[in-house]
Amino acid sequence: MEQFFNTYFDFGIMGDYFGDVLNGFWWTIRLSVFGGVLALIWGLILSVLRQLPGRLLSPIRILAIAYIDALRGIPMLLTLLLIAGGLGTLASQDAIPKEIGIPNWLGYPDPFWYGVMALTLTYGAYMAEVYRAGIEAVPRGQMEAARSLGMSHGQAMRYVIVPQAVRKVIPPLLNDFIALMKDTSLVSVLGFVEVVQVGQDVYSETFNPSALTLGAIMFLVFTIPLARLTDWLIKRQESKFERGIP
Amino acid sequence: MTETILKVSDLKKSYGDLHVLAGIDFELNKGEVVCVIGPSGSGKSTLLRCLNMLELPDAGRIELHGNEIYGGGKPKDLDVLRREVGMVFQQFNLFPHMSAKGNVTIAQDKVRNRKKKDCDARSIELLSEVGLADKIDEYPDRMSGGQQQRVAIARALAMDPEVMLFDEVTSALDPELVKGVLDVMRNLAESGMTMACVTHEMGFAREVGDRVIFMDGGVVVEQGDPDQVLGNPQEKRTKEFLGLVLSH
Numbered sequence: 381m382e383q384f385f386n387t388y389f390d391f392g393i394m395g396d397y398f399g400d401v402l403n404g405f406w407w408t409i410r411l412s413v414f415g416g417v418l419a420l421i422w423g424l425i426l427s428v429l430r431q432l433p434g435r436l437l438s439p440i441r442i443l444a445i446a447y448i449d450a451l452r453g454i455p456m457l458l459t460l461l462l463i464a465g466g467l468g469t470l471a472s473q474d475a476i477p478k479e480i481g482i483p484n485w486l487g488y489p490d491p492f493w494y495g496v497m498a499l500t501l502t503y504g505a506y507m508a509e510v511y512r513a514g515i516e517a518v519p520r521g522q523m524e525a526a527r528s529l530g531m532s533h534g535q536a537m538r539y540v541i542v543p544q545a546v547r548k549v550i551p552p553l554l555n556d557f558i559a560l561m562k563d564t565s566l567v568s569v570l571g572f573v574e575v576v577q578v579g580q581d582v583y584s585e586t587f588n589p590s591a592l593t594l595g596a597i598m599f600l601v602f603t604i605p606l607a608r609l610t611d612w613l614i615k616r617q618e619s620k621f622e623r624g625i626p
Numbered sequence: 627m628t629e630t631i632l633k634v635s636d637l638k639k640s641y642g643d644l645h646v647l648a649g650i651d652f653e654l655n656k657g658e659v660v661c662v663i664g665p666s667g668s669g670k671s672t673l674l675r676c677l678n679m680l681e682l683p684d685a686g687r688i689e690l691h692g693n694e695i696y697g698g699g700k701p702k703d704l705d706v707l708r709r710e711v712g713m714v715f716q717q718f719n720l721f722p723h724m725s726a727k728g729n730v731t732i733a734q735d736k737v738r739n740r741k742k743k744d745c746d747a748r749s750i751e752l753l754s755e756v757g758l759a760d761k762i763d764e765y766p767d768r769m770s771g772g773q774q775q776r777v778a779i780a781r782a783l784a785m786d787p788e789v790m791l792f793d794e795v796t797s798a799l800d801p802e803l804v805k806g807v808l809d810v811m812r813n814l815a816e817s818g819m820t821m822a823c824v825t826h827e828m829g830f831a832r833e834v835g836d837r838v839i840f841m842d843g844g845v846v847v848e849q850g851d852p853d854q855v856l857g858n859p860q861e862k863r864t865k866e867f868l869g870l871v872l873s874h
């Protein structure tokens with residue numbers, strides 16, 4: 381028992397490396413925020429594309445659906461390696477500009493941006509499905525009532541459907557965000573020193589995983605309240621809003 | 627001289643092999659109240675929904691004030707049509723995220739582009755007319771079905787439509803709430819509104835209706851004066867249907 385405790389909770393190591401772990405976690409936060417916000421936007425674009433009406437636009441619709449299915453079906457680790465390997469190689473062969481192939485935007489290193497891209501592409505696909513489900517969960521009669529009052533499709537979406545859908549999508553979007561936050565750890569395979577990589581580095585120095593434990597605790601400080609908030613929102617919705625919708 | 631507001635000719639609509647409307651002809655004159663009756667699945671809702679293009683017919687012709695708005699292809703002047711034709715649904719379909727006043731106001735504001743002050747005044751006036759002066763700021767989930775349905779009627783009236791379509795608007799209500807809604811419809815009829823009501827309320831059809839249409843199998847089987855169609859039907863199918871309904 382004591383051995384177990386000393387292995388995972390070596391407070392000496394935790395104290396010595398606290399600053400490094402926190403630095404790593406700060407990168408984790410930045411990856412999450414950039415990836416999360418961009419995925420939110422990309423997902424919205426995808427969900428609009430896949431719901432475009434009419435026969436003329438069906439190729440776009442099919443492409444959007446194929447994209448969503450593909451990105452949800454590939455492990456994000458693979459997507460990340462494909463992006464990093466592909467863009468890096470193309471840039472070194474001058475097939476694409478270096479600023480894009482080996483991005484250094486805002487002074488952040490290229491693995492950071494490869495990570496943000498992978499998170500955006502993957503979680504955009506998940507979030508597109510959440511948006512769609514939210515809109516489909518609004519009863520059909522709502523659209524009909526709005527149209528029968530003379531509203532255009534766009535007006536009906538804006539004033540009637542989306543305001544109701546938003547309430548329904550916030551909890552599942554939060555769930556996706558929690559998952560996204562955890563998946564930022566995959567960027568460590570590119571040698572990027574986010575919190576997991578810091579923990580690993582400390583481990584190879586000290587042969588003790590306590591810095592990893594510290595990283596895990598930092599994750600929990602964020603993910604547990606987010607999960608509680610999600611549950612609370614779902615509960616509140618069930619008791620308040622659902623009752624009124626026939 | 628009667629003024630025809632809606633004229634429907636040979637209207638057809640199928641879902642796959644199911645011919646829900648197999649050639650409907652009917653007219654709605656100004657100030658007239660037409661009650662549509664018929665067995666479940668006979669196409670009554672589909673007919674109403676085609677009249678304001680919530681459902682696109684397959685063939686036929688619909689005229690509003692003599693202007694063709696549907697002639698077999700794409701509907702024309704859909705905006706005009708939807709503004710002139712109000713609809714009330716069996717399931718109310720109130721917007722749950724808006725108060726009673728919000729429900730009545732939103733289309734006045736966004737579709738009719740009325741000034742905020744005028745919208746509010748009109749909403750309050752209409753909600754008072756349907757007996758809900760004290761529920762103006764209430765949300766739908768805190769109102770009874772009968773109250774919700776009366777808000778829905780006020781919401782449709784707020785667009786100042788020339789025709790109102792009612793699709794079994796009392797069928798989802800508890801029996802004691804039916805009367806309040808029917809009273810509102812009766813007042814509306816007396817005020818001269820042109821109305822087409824799909825209904826199972828034979829008493830209402832007889833008392834308020836100027837004409838009754840009996841539909842079965844996607845066609846109009848019999849129509850005429852309510853006392854005549856309901857009291858002394860000529861067609862076998864009408865007799866059978868009324869026999870079933872009235873024996874309850």
Ligand SMILES: Nc1ncnc2c1ncn2[C@@H]1O[C@H](COP(=O)(O)OP(=O)(O)OP(=O)(O)O)[C@@H](O)[C@H]1O
Pocket residue numbers: 641644646664665666667668669670671672673
């Ligand atoms: N969107 C649809 N797709 C396929 N079939 C449909 C659709 N809408 C209606 N139908 C079918 O068309 C037929 C007529 O439906 P409709 O709702 O017009 O009947 P109704 O006379 O209003 O019946 P009720 O009295 O039960 O309301 C039914 O058999 C129904 O199942």
Ligand SMILES: [Mg+2]
Pocket residue numbers: 670671672793794
């Ligand atoms: Mg019906």
